[in-house]
Structure formats: C-alpha cells, structure tokens
Amino acid sequence: MSDLNVKALSREIDDAINGLKDGAKMEQSGVVTKVSDGIVWIYGLRDCGFSDVIAIETKDGAKVEAFALNLYEDEIGAVILGSEVGVNAGAKATLTGNTLEVPVGPELVGRVVSPLGLPLDGLGPIKTKQMGLIERPAPGVMERKSVNEPLATGIIAIDTMVPIGRGQRELLIGDRQTGKTAIAVDTMINQARQKTGVINVYVAIGQKSAKVAALVERLKTEGVMDQTIVVATSPSDAASMLYLAPYTGTAMAEYFRDNKQHALIIYDDLSKHAVAYRQMSLLLRRPPGREAYPGDVFYLHSRLLERSAKLSDDLGGGSLTALPIIETQAGDISAYIPTNVISITDGQIFLETNLFYQGIRPAISVGLSVSRVGGAAQTKATKSVAGTLRLELAQFRELASFAQFSSDLDEDTKNRIDRGRLLTEVLKQKQFQPLSVAEQVIAMIAATKGALDRLTNKDVESAVTRVIAEVKKSEKTIYASLDKGTKPEDADVEKVVKIAEKIAKSFGHDKAKKN
Amino acid sequence: MTSRTQVADYLADKIFAGTNSKKVMAEVASWLQAHNKTRQVNYLVNDVARALTKHGYYCVSITSARELSQVTKKQVETSIKDMTGATTLECTYRVDRKLIGGIIIKTPEAALDASIQSRLAKIIEGVK
Numbered sequence: 336m337s338d339l340n341v342k343a344l345s346r347e348i349d350d351a352i353n354g355l356k357d358g359a360k361m362e363q364s365g366v367v368t369k370v371s372d373g374i375v376w377i378y379g380l381r382d383c384g385f386s387d388v389i390a391i392e393t394k395d396g397a398k399v400e401a402f403a404l405n406l407y408e409d410e411i412g413a414v415i416l417g418s419e420v421g422v423n424a425g426a427k428a429t430l431t432g433n434t435l436e437v438p439v440g441p442e443l444v445g446r447v448v449s450p451l452g453l454p455l456d457g458l459g460p461i462k463t464k465q466m467g468l469i470e471r472p473a474p475g476v477m478e479r480k481s482v483n484e485p486l487a488t489g490i491i492a493i494d495t496m497v498p499i500g501r502g503q504r505e506l507l508i509g510d511r512q513t514g515k516t517a518i519a520v521d522t523m524i525n526q527a528r529q530k531t532g533v534i535n536v537y538v539a540i541g542q543k544s545a546k547v548a549a550l551v552e553r554l555k556t557e558g559v560m561d562q563t564i565v566v567a568t569s570p571s572d573a574a575s576m577l578y579l580a581p582y583t584g585t586a587m588a589e590y591f592r593d594n595k596q597h598a599l600i601i602y603d604d605l606s607k608h609a610v611a612y613r614q615m616s617l618l619l620r621r622p623p624g625r626e627a628y629p630g631d632v633f634y635l636h637s638r639l640l641e642r643s644a645k646l647s648d649d650l651g652g653g654s655l656t657a658l659p660i661i662e663t664q665a666g667d668i669s670a671y672i673p674t675n676v677i678s679i680t681d682g683q684i685f686l687e688t689n690l691f692y693q694g695i696r697p698a699i700s701v702g703l704s705v706s707r708v709g710g711a712a713q714t715k716a717t718k719s720v721a722g723t724l725r726l727e728l729a730q731f732r733e734l735a736s737f738a739q740f741s742s743d744l745d746e747d748t749k750n751r752i753d754r755g756r757l758l759t760e761v762l763k764q765k766q767f768q769p770l771s772v773a774e775q776v777i778a779m780i781a782a783t784k785g786a787l788d789r790l791t792n793k794d795v796e797s798a799v800t801r802v803i804a805e806v807k808k809s810e811k812t813i814y815a816s817l818d819k820g821t822k823p824e825d826a827d828v829e830k831v832v833k834i835a836e837k838i839a840k841s842f843g844h845d846k847a848k849k850n
Numbered sequence: 851m852t853s854r855t856q857v858a859d860y861l862a863d864k865i866f867a868g869t870n871s872k873k874v875m876a877e878v879a880s881w882l883q884a885h886n887k888t889r890q891v892n893y894l895v896n897d898v899a900r901a902l903t904k905h906g907y908y909c910v911s912i913t914s915a916r917e918l919s920q921v922t923k924k925q926v927e928t929s930i931k932d933m934t935g936a937t938t939l940e941c942t943y944r945v946d947r948k949l950i951g952g953i954i955i956k957t958p959e960a961a962l963d964a965s966i967q968s969r970l971a972k973i974i975e976g977v978k
Contacts (some may be wrong), residue, residue, distance in 0.1 A: 361933060364961045378893055396971060408853040409893070603969065
C-alpha cells in the first residue's frame with residue numbers, strides 16, 4: 336500500500352488527458368462497400384499500399400483488420416484477417432500505417448502460434464523484442480554463399496543419395512499417406528538428437544488440428560520442442576490465415592538466419608497454400624488461369640522459397656533450409672503446382688505409394704529424387720560410402736522388374752539383384768529413429784562391402800543394429816572419427832567389415848538365401 | 851476501360867472550368883448507364899469532390915454536438931484551410947448530440963474525429 340501516491344495518480348490522469356487532446360489528427364478514411372467470404376471492398380483510402388493493414392470498425396465498436404491485395408482506381412479489395420463477423424457494408428475503414436508484421440525472436444522457440452504470431456498453446460503471451468515483416472525481399476546474389484554445410488536428416492536413404500545442405504530448398508513430394516511429414520519430423524528430431532543447434536520452424540497449412548496436436552506432443556516427447564516453433568492453421572481457419580502462415584513462419588525463421596544461426600523450415604503443405612491463395616484470388620475476381628489458379632501462383636511460392644538461403648560470411652554465415660511439402664494426386668508430378676515448386680527448389684524427394692505399401696519406408700523413389708546442390712555439402716565419410724549407391728539401386732529396380740519374367744538369370748544379374756535387395760533392406764528405417772553420420776556410414780560399409788550378403792532380408796535390420804552397436808563399443812576412435820564426418824581409412828573400413836562379417840555369421844546362414 | 855475516377859476527374863475539370871453544361875451531365879449519365887453503375891452516383895459525387903481538391907476546392911462536412919457560433923465557424927474554417935491548403939471551402943454544418951462535445955470534420959479524402967464520443971471510446975478500448 337505504501338506505493339500508492341494519489342498526487343502522482345492525478346498527474347498521470349492529467350497526462351493521459353493531455354495525450355488524448357494531442358491524439359486527434361486528420362486520417363484517411365474509407366467506407367466498406369461490400370463484404371463477402373472474407374473479402375471486403377473499400378471505397379476511399381487512396382494512399383493505401385499493397386499489403387497495407389486496414390482497420391475496419393465493426394457494429395459493436397471493435398476493430399477487425401484486413402490487408403489490401405487489390406488496388407484499383409475506384410476501390411480496394413482487402414482480405415480480412417480472421418472472422419468477418421461484425422463487418423458490414425458502410426463500416427468505416429482506416430489505414431493503420433503498418434504493413435503485415437509478426438513477432439520474431441528467440442522468445443517464440445518452444446511455442447505454437449497462429450499466422451499472426453498469437454499464442455495457441457495456452458502458455459501465456461509472447462513478449463518479443465522485435466517484429467519482422469511478413470513479406471520481405473530475399474537476400475541478393477552478393478549476400479549469399481554456396482551451400483557447403485550438411486543438414487543431416489538422420490535418414491540414411493536421404494543423407495547418402497539425396498543429401499541436403501544448409502540453405503537448400505528440397506521438396507518432399509508424393510501422394511497422401513506416403514510419409515512426407517514423417518521425413519520432415521524425423522529431420523527435426525535429428526537436429527535435436529545430434530545437437531546441431533538448428534532451430535526448426537514447422538508450418539502447418541490447413542492441417543487437421545488433431546494432427547498438429549499429435550505432432551506437437553511427439554516433438555515434446557522427443558525433446559525437440561525446445562528448439563522448435565510451430566505455426567499452426569487448421570482447415571477451419573480463414574483462407575487468409577492459410578495464405579499468411581508460410582510467410583509468417585519464414586519471417587520467424589529469418590530472424591535466426593540473420594543472426595548467424597541456422598534454421599530449418601517445413602511448409603506442410605504448399606498444395607493447400609496454393610488452394611487457399613486460389614480461393615482468395617477468385618473471390619478478389621482475379622482472372623483464373625490453369626487449374627483456376629491465378630497467374631501469379633508461381634511467384635507466390637518462388638518469392639517464399641527464395642528467402643531460404645545460405646548467407647555469406649560477411650553477413651554471419653547463417654542459413655535457412657526449406658523443406659516444402661507438396662501432395663500429388665495419383666502420383667502426378669506433372670500437375671501445375673508440383674511442376675512449379677519442382678522448378679523453384681534445389682531438388683526433390685519423391686515418395687511412391689507402391690514402395691510404401693511394399694514396406695519400403697521411407698518410400699523414396701531413387702530414380703525421381705534428386706538433390707542439385709546438397710552433394711557439395713555431404714560429409715566425406717558419407718560420400719565415401721554413397722558413391723555408386725544410387726546407380727546400384729536404380730539398376731536393381733530395373734533388373735528386379737525384368738527378373739519377374741525370367742527365372743534363368745546370369746550370375747552377374749543375380750548378384751546385382753541380391754545386392755539391391757540388401758541395400759533396400761539397409762535403407763529401410765523406422766519412423767522417429769534418425770541415425771547419426773557414424774551409424775549411417777557403418778551400416779553402408781557393412782552393406783556395400785559384402786559383409787551382410789549371406790543374410791536373409793528379415794535378419795538385415797537386427798544385424799545392422801548389432802554391427803553399429805559393436806563398432807560403437809569396441810572401435811570408439813573409428814566411431815568418433817566417422818561421426819565428425821572424416822573419410823574412413825582403408826584399415827578402419829576393414830575393421831568394420833570384419834565386425835559385420837562376424838555378426839552376419841552368428842545368424843547361421845552359410846549361403847545366400849533371399850526372401 | 852474508363853474508370854469512375856477518370857470520369858470524376860473529367861467532370862471536376864469541367865465544373866471548375868465553368869463548363870458544367872447539360873451535355874457534360876448527359877455524357878456522365880450515359881457512361882453510368884452503359885457500365886451499369888447508376889447505383890454508384892454517390893461514389894461518383896464523392897470522387898468529383900475529391901478531384902476538386904486538386905483545384906483547392908474542398909467540400910467539407912462539419913459535425914458538432916451543439917450549434918456553432920459564427921465566430922467558431924470562422925475559426926474552424928480557417929484551421930481547415932491551414933490543415934488542407936484549401937482556397938475555397940464548401941461547408942455543410944450538422945449537429946449530432948451523440949458526439950457529447952468536440953467536432954468531426956470530414957473532407958473528401960480524410961476525416962478528423964475530435965469528438966468526446968470517440969475519445970471515450972478510446973479510453974474504454976484502452977481499459978479493455
């Protein structure tokens with residue numbers, strides 16, 4: 336009670352009143368002429384710029400915000416941020432003087448937020464020191480550096496055959512239920528397990544709330560949430576929210592990129608983002624193009640993904656890696672949005688339904704997946720074992736389909752098929768179990784040097800696990816060296832092969848017996 | 851296609867030049883009819899008012915809680931001219947008791963809300 340000072344209180348109120356006296360000033364105002372499906376048309380506000388925020392007074396005196404997307408000579412088309420309830424024709428509209436901004440900074444880490452940066456996790460308000468523009472130009476040519484550091488996903492098939500580098504944009508594409516999100520989640524988990532310090536930003540675009548909730552729970556269980564921001568939108572959110580979500584996530588991730596840190600952003604998924612933008616564009620009466628998407632749907636994604644970059648050393652060398660996800664229909668990667676995003680990104684990982692249901696998970700199609708820049712970022716250790724893997728697997732798939740018609744195969748073909756089957760088994764990996772660089776290299780040495788050739792398919796997984804455990808236990812120096820990404824010496828490879836052969840023998844198979 | 855703003859600019863230029871003939875009005879009416887915009891006459895009038903501001907001619911609406919004295923009106927008009935740079939004012943005075951006190955000035959492009967009603971609303975919003 337001793338803090339109470341009535342005189343000071345009186346002065347504060349006087350100051351507040353004086354502040355109000357100075358507050359009135361001429362401000363541009365307009366009138367809402369039409370409201371429909373989250374879109375408002377406004378007469379007036381001639382100084383309004385693209386993406387400027389407009390405040391609209393509702394019947395009950397509250398204010399609803401919208402952002403301008405169509406600037407015509409006679410009227411402005413704006414998209415309401417959130418619900419249109421209470422907005423009616425004749426309502427007063429004013430410019431707030433802001434373009435769209437969201438809170439950014441380390442305070443957001445560990446939180447689940449809306450596309451406007453508002454908390455959705457019930458953990459109280461988020462007090463950040465900085466705001467970031469939702470729409471921002473991408474770094475220019477001189478501000479960038481070539482991708483040169485690996486971003487380990489922990490998924491052996493990806494890290495060996497389609498490696499991803501920090502600052503790269505790698506598309507995850509495939510039909511529904513083929514494991515696209517699973518790869519993204521495993522990559523996030525691996526950042527925590529390997530203590531890479533990479534901040535994860537997961538953007539759920541129109542994903543079912545139950546799915547997002549389960550994902551957040553899983554991230555918490557795995558201890559990943561401490562270095563993750565989740566930007567969540569559900570199918571019940573307005574199209575404007577779905578449209579903003581990836582830009583919001585990018586603004587939040589850019590903070591880390593620009594502050595000498597490394598961030599990973601996952602857009603799950605950009606197909607739904609394109610659909611939300613199509614809805615807005617059609618309601619704004621923009622002319623429809625192919626598949627009814629507006630003409631600037633390419634720019635919608637290109638300007639978003641171009642913000643992912645590896646910055647030059649002068650700018651701190653931070654990076655933002657993007658894993659956009661695209662859902663295809665019946666495996667059609669030649670549809671409009673898939674081809675657009677394929678051409679924007681630095682490679683794609685294509686997941687096949689057939690492989691998924693054959694039990695080959697992750698169901699990565701070796702032939703259609705590619706990483707255009709990640710090879711430069713691959714560790715020497717991984718590179719040493721990944722050399723001809725893609726080729727061998729591609730040959731195996733080709734021969735395997737051919738072998739179905741013929742039982743009379745020459746020795747060379749049989750060997751290739753056997754090796755392909757073994758490699759396919761080694762590349763199978765359960766969800767939430769990312770492997771370190773050393774574990775991957777040990778598994779690949781054991782598989783490619785023929786140590787596991789005698790095993791049946793069902794024994795491969797447990798044999799590989801035992802080989803890794805044994806090397807970790809008995810050859811600590813080799814393990815540590817491999818984990819740092821150093822290329823293994825021939826003698827080290829020999830030691831790993833011997834351990835693998837010994838373990839393979841313990842399974843008691845004298846000759847090749849494949850399933 | 852000619853926009854409503856372009857038509858308003860054309861009409862404002864004619865009005866300012868003193869050639870506000872029946873012919874011009876007929877032209878505008880036929881344009882509205884042809885483009886199915888006859889219900890936008892009010893907007894067109896506003897656009898014309900806005901276009902006239904380029905010539906220093908301001909159409910202003912002034913709302914107060916009580917009838918203003920001639921002296922106050924003169925003061926208000928002077929301050930509007932200072933704020934906008936207008937040379938000629940066409941003022942319409944209204945009384946609205948809901949304002950409680952203060953004044954609302956509306957020009958074709960902007961508005962100044964210095965009413966007690968809006969200040970109270972701001973205080974309530976601040977308390978929330």
